[in-house]
Amino acid sequence: NWTDEEVRYLFTLYADEKRKGNRPRSGMNVVGREFIIKKFEEKFSKRWIWDRFKNKVDISRKAYVKFKKLTHNRTGLVYDAMGRLEMSNAWWDQHIAEWQGARKYKTKVPPNMDVFETEFGAVTMTGAERWSAQQREASLDSRVDAEKDEESDSIDTDMPAPREETSRAGCSKSKRKRKEVDHEPYVVRNAILDRKFRIDKVLEILNELPGVIKWSPFHIVVVNHLKADEANRFSFMSFPSDDDKISYLEHMIGVKIYEGL
Incomplete structure (x- = not known):
């Protein structure tokens, strides 16, 4: 409390x-x-x-x-x-x-x-x-x-504001196709980001870190930490090395990797 x-x-x-x-x-x-x-x-x-x-x-x-x-x-x-x-x-x-x-x-x-x-x-x-x-x-x-x-947990991809759709009869097929082509890179990028920060992908990387023992006190708290917030997963994935990832997790959850073993 x-x-x-x-x-x-x-x-x-x-x-x-x-x-x-x-x-x-x-x-x-x-x-x-x-x-x-x-x-x-x-x-x-x-x-x-x-x-x-x-x-x-x-x-x-x-x-x-x-x-x-x-x-x-x-x-x-x-x-x-x-x-x-x-x-x-x-x-x-x-x-x-x-x-x-x-x-x-x-x-x-x-x-x-x-x-x-x-x-x-x-x-x-x-x-x-x-x-x-x-x-x-x-x-x-x-x-x-x-x-x-x-303050939300979404990743800022600098996505432009959606364009207002019109139903003008004179809108050519070429214009509609150009809009689809312009929008496609953002759709692809968002899909890549979604896959990268999916909980199963992040937990897979966690389980492969050296010294991490599944269902140890450290592992249990980390899993809950990563599942709770996409921003937590983003921060975890942002560190390039295994040592940095482990140090970040220890700082955030207040439990050392070998604690309780």
Whole structure:
């Protein structure tokens, strides 16, 4: 279980690594991941694999979206030291009347919403615009979904945006054929990437690494790590040598290859 202090520290580290350029569109890179894992262990004496940190960020994003239904486009909000909302009973009564879902946040407001705001960003609107709670929810969901897509595990292949199809009667067969030819290299490249990072292909390479014993403590944790996230498989496959691959895995899962044997 996470404490409020641990979550707050994670998001502090996360923001620092973003400023350093270690979180591109494809997600936190290996340098950023290892730094966060290391600093978190130094502060709390807990050695966790990256998946646990990433899952906490995703869960926090969902909590942020729900809470923003209450606070979005509001002024004069007051938070305590842990980011909990502190407002008068009159304020709560007014907003519960507007949106019944706000009632559950009156007595138990998720902590650290101020750092979530910094990480996930707020939807800013002009003062003249007035939204209902339902409209705010739709906008916030779409905004945060877009941010989540940037953190997704897909491989960025620089694929161009799809062209709008038209049904003009005068479109010649030669134009249609040229479009198919232009699109074909991207289809082939995507197919190659899909094969390269398929879990069975990656596990085959893992099992061939020197010193790896199938179903050893190291092997079991690594298999779960690689199955959990395509970004993990991408990072693993990016290292050219067997030694680098093993060192990367040991760092990420916190288990040595010969541990428990």
